[in-house]
Amino acid sequence: MKITIIPLGTISPYPKKNMNCPGFLIKFQDYKILLDCGNGIVRFLHLPNDLNNLHIFLTHFHNDHIGDIGALQYASFCHHNLGQLDQKIQIYMPDHDFRFNRAAILANEESFADYHSIHNMQTYQIGDFMISFEDNHSHTIESYMIKLQSQKFKLVYTSDIGTNNIEGIIKFAQNSDLLICESSFLKTHNSNSTTHMTASRAAKIAELAHAKQLLLTHFWPEENKEAYLKEAQNVFPNTEIAIEGKKLTYSK
Ligand SMILES: [Zn+2]
Structure with a gap:
């Protein structure tokens, strides 16, 4: 199975130039599968094609x-009204x-969509991937980590996480092939954000979870x-930074 991960949005809390708020296709x-749907990401989708078989997961309501x-x-x-989208x-x-x-x-009536729940006990099967969730218990509001797991590949997206419940986060991310983790701050920001x-x-x-x-x-x-990148690689060398449009591909 070929898996392509396309960062569509990598910055927060607002879009700037050719960078958007969070989104990974x-x-x-x-x-x-679209993980989060931040400001500006639609610019980088190919419509209407990307609407076909599209599953959008919103981790929280920020x-x-x-x-x-x-x-x-x-x-x-x-696109549905134009006859270009059946599903x-x-x-x-x-x-x-x-x-x-x-x-x-x-309540948005001008949409062609079905709606589903995310919570800790919920799972969905999409193609070869089992999708599961866990409330990270460390952000300012209820916010879910998402895991995509097939027989040969495990991807974990933390979305927004804080410093509480680190053990739970590490456990959820355990042995992931790819861990997509937020890093809002640098040490030099001297932020005391939890x-x-x-x-x-x-x-x-990533290190403690034995992510690849x-x-x-x-x-x-x-x-x-x-x-x-520099700050992270001092701790975990196999780190990359997400850049809009810079794909990661895997054959599994
Ligand atoms: Zn948030």
């Missing part, structure tokens, strides 16, 4: 992770309500990405 078999969901819903509506897009999101964002997504990671903390998680490869994401828009 994963293509395999005939399927597409605006930087859902900013383009309305645009995608409306795109599905328009509904599939949107998965946590059950809880937060600042009405969930309700607004569900609800986001630094690059070196992300790298430590670390892909850092969720960078501060005004910061140089290379600084994150």
Whole structure:
């Protein structure tokens, strides 16, 4: 199975130049999985083709992770009406309500979509991948880590995580072939945030989880990405930084 991972958005909390808020497109078999749908990512999708067999997972309801969901819903509506989309897009999101964002997504009548729940006990089978979730218990609101697991490949996307429940995060990411982990800060930022990671903390998680490869994401828009890479590689050498459009491919 060929697996292609395309970073569509790698910065937060706002898009800048050719960089968008969080989003990763994963293509395999005939399927597409979109992990988060941040501001600006729709610019980098190929529509209407990418709407076919598209499964969108929203990890939590912070605006930087859902900013383009309305645009995608409306795109599905328009392309369906034009006869270019027969299958509904599939949107998965946590059950809880937060600042009405969930309700607004569900109430959007100009969309061609089905809706599904994300919670700890839920799993979905999409092609060869089993998809599972775990509330990371360390961000400012309920936020889910996502695991894609086939017989030969395990990908874990942390979304936004903080410094609590590190043991649980490491356990969830255990033995992943690719760990996509957020790194909002650098050590030099001297941030005392407990609800986001630094690059070196992300790298430590990768090391302790025995991940094969670390892909850092969720960078501060005004910061140089290379600084994150340097900080992380001091702890975990097999680290890459996510760059919009720079694909990672695997044959498994
Ligand atoms: Zn967040």
